[in-house]
Amino acid sequence: MAFQEGYKSSWDRMVAAYPDITQSSTCTFQNWELVAPEKWVPDGYVCIRVDGRGSGKIDLLSPRETKDSYDCIELAATQSWYNGKVGINGISYYAINQWPVAAQQPLHLTAICVWEGAPTGTATGRGTEVS
Numbered sequence: 001m002a003f004q005e006g007y008k009s010s011w012d013r014m015v016a017a018y019p020d021i022t023q024s025s026t027c028t029f030q031n032w033e034l035v036a037p038e039k040w041v042p043d044g045y046v047c048i049r050v051d052g053r054g055s056g057k058i059d060l061l062s063p064r065e066t067k068d069s070y071d072c073i074e075l076a077a078t079q080s081w082y083n084g085k086v087g088i089n090g091i092s093y094y095a096i097n098q099w100p101v102a103a104q105q106p107l108h109l110t111a112i113c114v115w116e117g118a119p120t121g122t123a124t125g126r127g128t129e130v131s
Contacts, residue, residue, distance in 0.1 A: 001027050015130065033091040044080055061097065069101040077108035087111035 004011040025038035037047040050072045059065055073086050086108045088098045095117020102112050
């Protein structure tokens with residue numbers, strides 16, 4: 001469900017305060033805490049959303065989730081549209097999750113863009129370090 005449908009009053013207030021949000025995008029394909037593909041794809045980016053594996057049990061900030069993200073980065077590098085660079089981008093939880101993935105040093109990961117995300121060691125007490 002698009003943000004503007006699920007949270008109409010919040011959407012209306014946000015667009016009134018920041019009208020540039022809807023410039024060059026319907027925001028129809030934007031998911032909560034992720035980028036709007038309509039704004040990124042025209043500049044040559046490919047946007048992939050990685051959903052957690054399975055259903056019924058959420059395994060937040062787990063080694064399994066980190067491995068799944070790692071595997072998706074490496075899978076992206078095998079695609080015909082791959083240009084030699086893979087980055088991770090996200091807000092809040094999707095930002096926090098970048099730290100343990102980057103710590104695993106996927107071969108094809110070239111950048112992380114952490115928006116409003118604390119280092120995992122601070123958020124979970126696991127002490128993950130990124131080198």
